[in-house]
Amino acid sequence: MKGECAMSLVLEFVSCVVKNLVNVPEDVMDGWVQNPKALQDSLTNALCPPKKEPELLRLLKSVVVSGATKFVAKDRLRSCNVGWTGHNFKKLFLEKVEENVPEAKLAVSWLERNSFDVPILTELGDKAEVKLSYLFDLLAKQSNGEDGVLLTNGCANIFYVCGVDGNIWPVDAFWYSDVHSWFVEACSVELLDRWNGGFQIFFRYF
Secondary structure (H helix, E strand, O other): OHHHHHHHHHHHHHHHHHHOOOOOOHHHHHHHHHOHHHHHHHHHHHHOOOOOOOOOEEEEEEEEEOOEEEEEHHHOOOOOOEEEEOHHHHHHOOOOEEEEEOOEEEEEEEEOOOEOHHHHHHHHHHHOEOOHHHHHHHHHHOOOOOOOOOOOOOOOEEEEEEOOOOOEEEEEEEEEOOOOEEEEEEOOOOOOOOEOOOOEEEEEOO
16 A cells, blocks of 8 residues: 555656646757666756755854964963863963964854864865964953853864964863863864864954
8 A cells, every 4th residue: 555655656746747847849858868867867956956064164253363472372371361271282382482473353153063173174274273372362351251252151162273293283262160260272183073063163364
């Protein structure tokens, strides 16, 4: 019975397609008859289009960040209320020196779904890399967890920064309300772990 219902639906569908065909010239019909695979592909694309994944990043706003004549992260921890830094950050960024950093405009985007770093970096291209001083400029403005550009709800704010090893690392900062301070860490882009949807990504605004 189930098979009969399915066949009936197929026949009804084919009949509906034929009824709704535009006037197709004979030479065009002959071309499709001679190339059934192309006909199959065209019908599949028209009737069953592939589902598009939602966008990875959604632009929320832009923010202007200050430049710096000389910046060293270890000198700014206290003023920015950074209560904890991870092992990678200590090794690769704590004593990194940035000099003559210009003022810049950063884009702030919402991560629409869970993602590894590679797809994010691929989408951002040469806009991905930013200066570490830009992160600390924003931390200073929200040093006590005030409302602002950075998320303070426990979700990560992610900046792609070049470490002293010459590689790009995702540096993430999140507000830890239990101890009323910022936690900052750097994770390898090769780490097999995803960033959660709802996190924020900061990159150069072109």
